[in-house]
Amino acid sequence: MTSTAAYAAAAGIPLIKSPSLRVPKKVDLPPDIHPLPDSVTPYFVYPFTLEPHVLTLESSRRSTIAAHTAKREDYLRQREQEKERRKKEALRRIAPGFEPQAVLVPSHKYSNSMDSGLSPPGVGGSGGGTGHHQRSRSVMDDLVESLAALDAAKSAPPPSQALSPPAFPPPPPPVNQRLT
Numbered sequence: 001m002t003s004t005a006a007y008a009a010a011a012g013i014p015l016i017k018s019p020s021l022r023v024p025k026k027v028d029l030p031p032d033i034h035p036l037p038d039s040v041t042p043y044f045v046y047p048f049t050l051e052p053h054v055l056t057l058e059s060s061r062r063s064t065i066a067a068h069t070a071k072r073e074d075y076l077r078q079r080e081q082e083k084e085r086r087k088k089e090a091l092r093r094i095a096p097g098f099e100p101q102a103v104l105v106p107s108h109k110y111s112n113s114m115d116s117g118l119s120p121p122g123v124g125g126s127g128g129g130t131g132h133h134q135r136s137r138s139v140m141d142d143l144v145e146s147l148a149a150l151d152a153a154k155s156a157p158p159p160s161q162a163l164s165p166p167a168f169p170p171p172p173p174p175v176n177q178r179l180t
Helices: 001-006 051-094 139-155
Strands: none
Touching: none
16 A cells, blocks of 8 residues: 555656557467476586696696796895895905904905014914914004014115116107208
């Protein structure tokens, strides 16, 4: 009753039928038509012949993706290691012996001095095979020795000028020519 009450106001409005619209004819079914079954699942048969083809393609695709991923990760790892190596080399140029994760251990460089007894331990000179513990040289010892060598080189008499060749050859004599 409520449904008719809702459309009661529209019941008095006349409807105009369009001449271009027509009601379709009723379809009559033939009497020998095959009725549909209750379930259509017996009609669907999966061909398992496609299964190996799909699985092979999928496995090859996954292996290719895994290989590309491994190659990319290896490239990125090598790139990061190269950056770290360059950074450490740059830091070692500034501070020899520098290691970011460890304590700074300076590398020892021995100067070439005229004293044969001041060679590095185990190389030769005094105390090579006697079993004595040779005291390690400090930076101050190296500095004192290098300054002493410079003083000795300054105080040595200069070699005679007659025996040494001139540093530069004499310039050629000037040529007097007139342009005509």
